[in-house]
Every structure is written in structure tokens, then in C-alpha cells.
Amino acid sequence: MSSHHFEEQDYTKGFDFTTWKKLFQFCARYKKRFAQMFAISILLAVGTALFPLLMGYAIDNFVELQYIGGEYIRDLSGLPNFIVWVSLLIVFQSLMTYLFVWLAGRIQCDVTADVRESAFHHLQTLSFSYFDNTPTGWIMARLTSDVHSIGRIVSWGAIDIVNGVFMVLFYVIFMFIVDVRLALITITIFPVLFVVSYYFQKRILKAHRESRKINSKITGAYNEGITGAKTTKTLMREGRNFDEFEGLSGGMRKASIRAATLTGIYFPMIVLIGGVGVALVVGAGGSVVLAGGLSLGVLFIFITYANQMSEPISLIAQVLSEMQSAQASAERTMSLLESQPDIVDRPDVIEKYGDFENPKREAWDKITGRITFENVNFNYKNAETVLSDFNLDVKAGEKIALVGETGSGKSTIINLLCRFYEPCSGQILIDGMDYRERPQIWLQSNLGYVLQSPHLFSGTIRENIRYGNLDATDQEIEEAAKTVDAYNFIMASEKGFDTDVGEGGSRLSTGEKQLISFARAIIGDPAIFVLDEATSSIDTETERKIQSAIYKTLEGRTSFIVAHRLSTIRHCDRILVIDKGKILEMGSHKELLAQKGHYHSLYTNQFKKEEQSRILQEQS
């Protein structure tokens, strides 16, 4: 699959209803919370709109002269009451703000966590073809930044829209109640505000996205500049590289300034339009006041409204433009959630034997380890045939070595055996039965698997070994470590089995990681064992140590060994030389050497190399 597929495609056409509908399903269980949130945001809008009204009232009643009993006086008798009411409103308003943030935060955190969890759960059901074709970074981005942006839009986005709309609504209602003429004049700036806001917000978002894109290129350039620094020096490329980098950083500056200029125009525009509103109110309202048709309090109310109106409107515009990128995030996340696994257990199989969620172990039959490939054909999606009409019969307990060039098909055989992929046609039998008659988990919990680059999980050594058998006791873990000769080095480390291995096992050497991965593989007492180039990445010294671990590990199990190092495989029962998906030569080490064919020349070259490095190493 081409990598272009995973380029961030950020622009989607118009409003995509189906995507949002799918998103709403995640919100459905928080219906009550949403209702509360909307109610609060409406109350908050009322409160905000009430303030100017109250102040206008105070101006008219406490500041302006009142005509009472035939004379103009200032009457403060209502002030204590007013203060109580205003204080109540302030407390109410603050409480609403508190609840507003609380609820939006709650919904954001919950929905984000829910979507993330379903996405992760779904990942575990997807097949290998998905992982082989999808960069890890892409998956990571879906479950982090995209999910975050979804969470934001359904909480803050939704609440801001409701709040903004109602604020505008109450402003309008109150204005009309107070004075229809001025209200009519003031609301003329609404559509202008909205159009300008929406226009700019959209453009600003786009400009920001542009600069973010360049930014990720800059990160890439740093990465290349740092990892390639040695080569750069030998080629004297420093100057050229820097020129190219300057092109990028210059582009970034240009794009950022462009975005900033847009915001720089937008905000003053909003201020200016607000100013127009106030000016209109002052002009028109003032004329009416002069004519005696309006109190100063009312004028004050309108001035305040006109001043504040831009706030909810630009908020709405901002959310609307954010919705576009949120929609793109949602689409990408939904595409992950909707990817179909290539390999699924049949419903009747799940019925009888369970699946990875609810394995019905009691119904499982024990695997003895006979493996048969019957007329297996296989090709990866949209690619050439890797295996055609492949046949192989392996007795229980037999040790099979696979030898061949990269791309010969030996890894594919392993992938099929582990049911990471399934044959396109033909079948693979375990103990004489097509493995599709059982759930994937049945075979996979009976596998011991050791990879070329041992993959450990963050946590302690104990936890890592226990990964192979979750029910293992501490004693069993120690036994397993002893079997593979890992016990001594483990005990030599400060905290023994409770030593933290670091992220991905980074605190251990490759050899140590490999030993632990062997211990992890045998602790589950698997019937079938797979060593996938398990020793090619370690030095001779470590290999010699591991060698004995390997023999102990393989004892009595059906084993498949893929290896570069021929010393590892000469003791196997049968060696298969694979080329272009076919078995070129097959037999024991001796038989194959006697044939003087491919194996012979491979082995000789390899052995020479290994011997030489051994002698050189002894020398130093």
C-alpha cells in the first residue's frame, strides 16, 4: 500500500451528517449530562444578558432624579434590595460558570476516554494486514490528537454553541422588550458580525493548518539532520542542508505570519463592528433621549449590549469553523473503528469455543503439535503470489529450520502458521484439523514465540515473563528464568525480578531482552514454538549463552526456526531451504551438506564469516 494513503487529508467537503451521527452514538449514554450542560449554558446566557438590564435599572432609579410627590429627588430606598439581587445574581452566575466548566470537562473526559477505549478494543480485533499496512504513527494520532479533538467538539463546542446562541437570543429578546426602535437598529450588526466572523475563522483555521503542516516537515528535517549528521559530514553537505532547511523555516514563518495577519485583521474588525453598533446606539438613542423619548438607563443598556454582542457571535463562528477539522478527525477515527478484520472466527466456532474476550478453555482440546500445510496458496493484498501450492507435514515435536533470502517466503510461512494471516486457498491443519475450526485464541495461546528484535513491555522483569502465562506463580517464573539461563543476570540486577525494564525494555541489553523473551515463551508450556530470526541481532558471545537456552526451550515441542546464523539451526531435524515460495532443498544438516547445493554454499560462507569474527574477537 502506498504511504500517500496516510498523508493527513484534512479537508472534507461539506457537513457530513453520517459521521456526526456515529459520533452522537458515543454521546448517547451521557444524555443526562448533556441535558444538564445545555440547561446550565442557557441559564448562564440569561444571567449574562441580565446584568446590563439591572444596571440600566439602577441608573434610572437611583442615579436619575425621580419624580416623586411633586418634586425631583434621588431615591435610594430600593438600593439595598438591588444590592441583594445583584449579589445573588453574581453568586448564581459564578456557580453557573463553575458548573458549566465542570460539566463540559466531565463530558469531554468521558467521551474522549470512551472513543479511545473502543478504538483500542477494535484494534485488538484487527488482523495483521492492517498493522502491516498502517504506520504506527497514524494509529497513534487517531487515538490521541483526533480523539482529543472529538472530545473537545462534543463538549466545549456544543456548550459554546448553545451558550452563544442563547446569549444572542436573550440579548435580542431583552432589547425588544426594553425598546423596539433601538433593538431594530442594534440587531442590524448581527448578520455583519456573523458573516465576517465565519469568513475569517475559516480562513484562520486553514492558515494555521498550513503552518502546522510545514511544522511537521521541519520536525522531519531535524530528524534527518540529526540522524544523518555523520553522512552529511563526509559529504560536506552542511551548507546545502542548511539552505534547504532555511527554505522550510522561511515557509513556516511566512505561513505563520499569514495566519497571524488574518487574526490581526479579524479582531480589530470585530472591535470596529462593535464600535459601529455602539455609535449607532449613541447616535440614534441619543437623538431619542434628547427628544425626551428614552431614559439614560435604557441607553446604557443598549450601549452595553452593542459592546458585548461580538463575543457570542465570534464564539459561534469559531466553533463552526472548528467543526470542520473535528469532522475530519471524526472521519479518520471512524474509519479506524470501521476497518474490518480479515481474519474472523466463525460464529459457530465462537459459540462453541469462545473468542479472545471470553475464551471457553474447558471446551478446547489439547494440541499435540502435528502441523500440515495442504496445497497452501498465499499472496498479500494486491501483491504477487508468495506461496503457491505449498505442502509440508511436520510431526509433533519435530524441529524445522527455514533458511532463505529476505523475501523468499519464510516469514510468510511463519505468519500463516501463527494464523496472523490465513491461506488464500488450501488449508493448514493442526493435529489433523483445519485451524479455522477453532478460534484464533486457541492456537495463539498455545504458541511460544520469540522475535528477532525482542519486544518487551514497560514494567518489571517478572511482569514480562508472566506475560506468557498470566497464572504463573513467582516460583514458576523463577524456574522459567533458570531454564533459559537468565536467572543469574536477573538476580545480579539491583531489584532482581522486580527490576524495571524501561520502555520497550530499553534498560536491558539486547541479549538480556532476548533471554527474557525466551523465558516468557516457555512459561506457558506451549506445544508449538516459533523462533523468528531470534539470534541474528545478538553478538557471538551472547549467542553462545542463548544457544543452550534454545535447546532446552525447544525440547519436546514442534518448532519452527527462521535463522541467519546457521550454527543455530544445524541441530534441527529438518532444514528447508526456501526460495521464491518453494522448497528448494529439504533434509537434515548432513544430508543437505552432502547434496553440495544451496545449503552447502550458504553454510560454508556463513561459517567462514562466523569463524573469522570469532578469531578476531579472541585476538582483541
Place this chain on the structure above:
Amino acid sequence: MFFVAMVCSAGSAFSNFVAPLIIGITIDNVLGGLPLEQTNAFIMWVVGLFGGVEAFEGNIWLAALAYLSIVALIAIFIFGRHRMISQFGENTAKRMKDKLYDHIQKLPYNYHVHAKAGDLIQRCTADVEQVRRFLQAQTVEIGRAIFFTAFALVMMIPISATLTWVTMGFLPIIFVFSYVFFKYCRKVFKLADEKDGEMQSVLQESVTGIRVVRAFGRARFEVDKFVKKNEEFRDLDFKQMKYLSWYWGLSDLLCFAQIMTTFVVGIFLTYNGTLTLGELVIFNMFTAMVVWPVRQLGRVLSDLGRMQVAVERIYEVLDEPAETDTEGATSHDLQGDIVFQNVDFEYEEGRKVFDNLSFTVKRGETIAVLGATGSGKSTLMHILLRLYDYKSGSITINGKELRDISKEHLRHNVGMVLQEPFLYSKTIMSNLKMAKDTTNDPEVYEATKTASAHGFITEFEEGYETLVGERGTTLSGGQKQRVAIARTLIKNSQLLIFDDSLSAVDTETDAQIRQALEDNKSDATTFIISQRITTLMDADRIFVIEQGSLADHGTHEELLERGGLYKRIWEIQAMIEQDFEQEVNT
């Protein structure tokens, strides 16, 4: 630029205070019919521009226009401030990034041997971003809060000193509240960040280790693990939100209380007759203008520490000494003998790699180098390129002391292929043309044919235009080495060094490449480091390096005759085939 931005900031703050004054005058003197007693000269000037209060009385729209023109002024200042500060911030960010990139490239070879790429990238991106944000957003916030408060004081005191103190009363509280609050919350924010990191690493490990997860049937276990971390993060994240909701709720309460207190006290003052209605409105607007920036200021200041850390981290990189050249180093013809005399070299004090190394290589000779890992053979080659400088002794090329040949000249004219060469994320063609600008396609093809790379390159769908590196097709180790060899051959160097650069190529291709090199041989002096004895045996002379000294040298035959390490390796390899015969027969 920064200065202009700050002037604009002050200007907009000032205009922001003028606008309410106009409203105030309009209410009091135009609509309220009070006599004019303004003390502010500027406002009188502005009002005068529009014909004075008298004209306002005649046409209230003039007052509106006056107001609007001030708002327009505000708008212009805001634009100026924003534009200038962004340009300032972006320029600084660009300069920093450029400087970092440039400096990192110029750091010595040894630095890059030990460099941690992830951490360096973090400093170049996230830390620079932190500084940029400070310059662009936070300075504006700080400026705004300061200017607004200052102007508020200047403008308000003449109107009513009493009400001014009332207005300013809450400000310190609001500021201190914000500041202390965010200092206090930092811990929770940090915890949430860490948990986020943990969750992401569970995710990453589970995706990259999917083979292990599946092979052990641990999908369920992974889901449980992830759900646990996910929930922990959610709860901490929500804890952050809870703090924030307290913050917004309480600070709203403070800010509103401030506004209302000013208002209510103002009402009393108007009752006393010390304040007019217009002035009350002015104060009301001023208060609203000051509280929010001050609230923001507390938050910004509590965040300053992070900026400092970022700057320190950036300077840690920039303060690393860059590679320097010997003073007065010049270009020099490299076509000639290479002579080592009593050369000593050590990476660090007391750990000698070479001790008293002496030898001579004739112009045009092909020298093969054999030695164990760590014997110093790669170091020898690095010294020839002056990636490291030797401590004592003398190395001359064509009679000129190596130290006095400029690094630039040397690296331009010595072709060196590293064991793990780096290909840039460009097309294969651009990678090939990288070493020499003036090269043309036929020259490239010739080089790729010599390096046995032409074949596999043309097999790609897009041939020479295939994108390689991070975003493109992944080449195997052997393919990379062959492209790198071709890239170096194009340079037509006077000195060629292959630092174990055929290690990932199979034996037959190795032989092919060496044959082609021999056929096209110019009179370049050539060094070949290799672990394969078959690669070494055809060389003019073979150097055997043992623990930092030249243990032996000579032709294949001479070395076999003399015995020693080379002979032992050779014999054992010859014996292996006989051994196999026996093994088969027993």
C-alpha cells in the same frame, strides 16, 4: 519590531480608555445637560475635532462619529500590535530554529556518535515553540495588563480618587488568586501529563508489539491494561477540569464582585453629588477593561518558569562547541603518498586507541584493513577525514601535514562510504547527485553500474525517481550501501575509503563491485575495511591492525608466508570445507 508592538499596545490601551470618556461626555454634557468640566486635554482635543460639545448637542451623530473614530484607532493599534508581535515572534523563532539546525550540523562527529535524536528534536521544536509562544502571546498579555492598569489609574484618579481605589481594591486579590491557583495546580497538570504519556506508551507498545500480543493471545490482557490507564488518565484529566471549574467560577465571582462594587459605590457617590452619571458609566467600562487582563496576568506569570526551562535547554545545545578548523588550513593536492609517523590518538584521556602508529601508503595503492571490532580501524579512517584530530605525531598527505589541510577541501576530495550510510528523504537520483553538484545522468549511471546498483534501481516502478528514506521506499541494508558507494564514486575522489561498506552485500555482489572498481580504477589511493578475507586478499597490501597498532602488513602471499593472525584466519576458512566433507561422511 517588539518596540513598535509595545507602542501599539500602549496606544490601544490608551484609546480604549478614551472611548468610554466620549460616551461619558455624551451622557453628561450632551444628554444630561451638565456643564462641561473636563480635565483631560486629549479628550477635549478629540471632541474639539468634531466641533466640540456644542456641535454634539446640535447633532448627536457627531458624538457617535467621534466615538467610532476612536474605536477605529483602537482597531488600527490592535492590528499593528498583533502584526508586529507576530512578526517579531516568528522571526525570532525562525532565527532560533535556523541557528539550532546550523549549529547541530556543525557539531563535531563525536557529538553525533553519542547524540540522542529524540531529545535534540524535542529541544529544537517544542522548546522553541514554548519561547515563541511566550514572545508572541504572553508578552502581549503582560503588556496589556500593565498598560491597562497604568492608564486606568491615570484616567480615573482625576475623575474620582475614591472610586479609583475602590476599583483597584480587588485587582491585587484577583491577580494573586490567579497566580497562586495556577502555581498550585501545576502539580496536577504535570501528573495528568505524565499519565497521558503512560497511556500513550501502553498504546504504542501494544501496536508495535502486536506480534507478541497476538502470538501469546493477550488481546484481552492488553485491553484491560489500556482501559486501566485510560481511566486513570481520564480521572486525572477531569481533576484538572475540576480545578479549572473552580478557577473560572471563583475568578468570575471576584471579577463580577469588583464590577458591581464599583457600580454600587458609584451610585452612592452620584447620590452625594461627587460623581455624574456619565462618570459612573465610564468607571463601569474601565473596571470591566482592567479586571480580565489582570486575571490573565496571574495565569501568565505563573507559567514563566516553563519558558525559562525551555531557553536553558536550547542554550545547552547552542553552547556545545562546534567543529573548528586549524587556523590557516589550506587546500592542497591530495594526490600523493600518505605517511603516518608516530601517531597517537585517544578519544578520552588515558584510553589510547593508537600508540606510536607509523606507516606509509604509496600514491594509488589499494590497502585492505583487517582487525577486530574496536581495534581502531574505523578510527584510522575517521582521522584521515579529520572527523577526529590526532593528538601527536605527524600525518602527511602528499607532503602536507593533514592538520593544515582544510576540512572542507579534505572532505570534498576524499570519498568515504560509512558502514551504515544515510540516505536522505529524496529520490534515489537526488541522493546520488548529492556529493557533486555538476554531475550529469550518464556519470550517475556509470557509477551505479560500478556499484552494482543500477540493476535493482531500474527494477523499481519509478526507477531513479523512487523516493527513499523516511517517507519513501525502504531499501535493504545492502541496497543502501550500494547507493552510497555509487554516490561516493561520482565524486572522483583522490582518496577512497570503504569503511566496511560492503558488509550487507552478499559475497558475489561484493566480488562484482570490487572487480568493477578495479576495472574503472583511476589512480585514487583506496582503503577497504572488511571482515571478509576474500574482499581483502586482492589488495596491494593488507594491514592487520591489532589493539591500536599495525601488527603486520604486506601482500596476501607475504602475510601467508609470515604466519600470524591473517594466516590463521585464512587457514581456518580453508579447513572448514574439508571439515564439512568429514562431517558428512561420519
